[in-house]
Amino acid sequence: MDMPPVSGWIFVIVIGAILATVIYSVLVYPLLRKRKALALPLSDEWRSIIESSVPYYPRFTSEEQQHLERLIKYFLVEKVFFGCAGLVITDEIRVTIAAQASLLVLHKGSDAYPKLHYILVYPSGFSVERDQVGAGGVVENRRMHMLGESWHNGKIILSWEDVRKDSHESGTGHNVVLHEFSHQLDSETGAANGTPLLPNKDYQRWANILDTELSALRYAASLQIDSVMDKYGATSEAEFFAVATETFFGKPYQLAQRHSELFQILVKYYQFDPRQWQDEPLYEPIDDNAADRS
Structure with a gap:
């Protein structure tokens, strides 16, 4: 039986080495690091x-x-x-x-x-x-x-x-780590635009809530009206999502009271309700009409 030329063997060895390296890098190494x-x-x-x-x-x-x-x-x-x-x-x-x-x-x-x-x-x-x-x-x-x-x-x-x-100061609704890392979650779709990676059926609902709530926050910011969410969230869609995340973790009861739809879709996104970890604070009911259009 004729043997393949030396150059053929070299080609096979090189390809095999490349495949082995790729398999190790993609499948084996990450698993070893995790272990x-x-x-x-x-x-x-x-x-x-x-x-x-x-x-x-x-x-x-x-x-x-x-x-x-x-x-x-x-x-x-x-x-x-x-x-x-x-x-x-x-x-x-x-x-x-x-x-x-x-x-x-x-x-x-x-x-x-x-x-x-x-x-x-x-x-x-x-x-x-x-x-x-x-x-x-x-x-x-x-x-x-x-x-x-x-x-x-x-x-x-x-x-x-x-x-x-x-x-x-966990109850303030301000947390720079949650804020910046929520931008990373927002970027999972390829761009930080205020819409993180969602099930396809949730995108339209998210878009509607984002549009309504961002408009309301911008309205409150323009009139210097108090809001549960920091007015920095009115800067852009991406900053709105980051500030909403901070508020969701830091002031869940207030966010649920004032912005129930936003709160519920964040519960669905993060797959839990942070109120189960915290006591309900003592605070005065807020007149939604005074602060928001939503």
């Missing part, structure tokens, strides 16, 4: 950080606690943290951010932000230069003070001072 993450022990120190950064963690069911811990461990293996402006990255920083980010996907059954690779952390707020369209359509370069920023190229930037502050 490595889940095998990491959760120290008492880490658990204390989780309880501090997620105040309602003790109210989770045992299944929720275990799943959150798994998500945190996987997150910490997958993501690389960088300290900026002299900040030294500690376990407190890593676990706090991982715990709050994992909270968003606790019931979603998805991996922890597969397209996100790098988390840059500053000691406090940071400044960036941005081109903005000013009066008369003139583009102006302005320096802006930021607490966090989410990028499409696999990174998030956060202010540690504000992450820590938000961790200890």
Whole structure:
């Protein structure tokens, strides 16, 4: 029997090596990393950080606690943290951010932000230069003070001072980690436009609610009327979704009272109701007509 020429064998070997590398990279390596993450022990120190950064963690069911811990461990293996402006990255920083980010996907059954690779952390707020369209359509370069920023190229930037502050003030409806990581969820469709990845049958309902609620928030902002949601959400559809997420986790009872349709569709999206973890606050009923058109 004739043997194939040497060049043919080389070709077969090269193709086989390429296929083996692809299979290992796509199927085997991610599985090994996940197993490595889940095998990491959760120290008492880490658990204390989780309880501090997620105040309602003790109210989770045992299944929720275990799943959150798994998500945190996987997150910490997958993501690389960088300290900026002299900040030294500690376990407190890593676990706090991982715990709050994992909270968003606790019931979603998805991996922890597969397209996100790098988390840059500053000691406090940071400044960036941005081109903005000013009066008369003139583009102006302005320096802006930021607490966090989410990028499409696999990174998030956060202010540690504000992450820590938000961790200890969970009922304010402000949380920079939830805000920036919700932008990552929003981007799963390819663009951060206020509409995250949904079942096909829910897109029209989401669009209707988004249009109504964003218009109402812009109306309230224009008249300086108090609102449950931060008026920064009126900036754009993407910022509305991020602010709505912060409010959903931080002020679920108020959001449910004032914006029931928005609250219910967020319950469906995040696949749980955060009111089950929190006591109903004592607050005065708000006249919806005074603040919103919705």
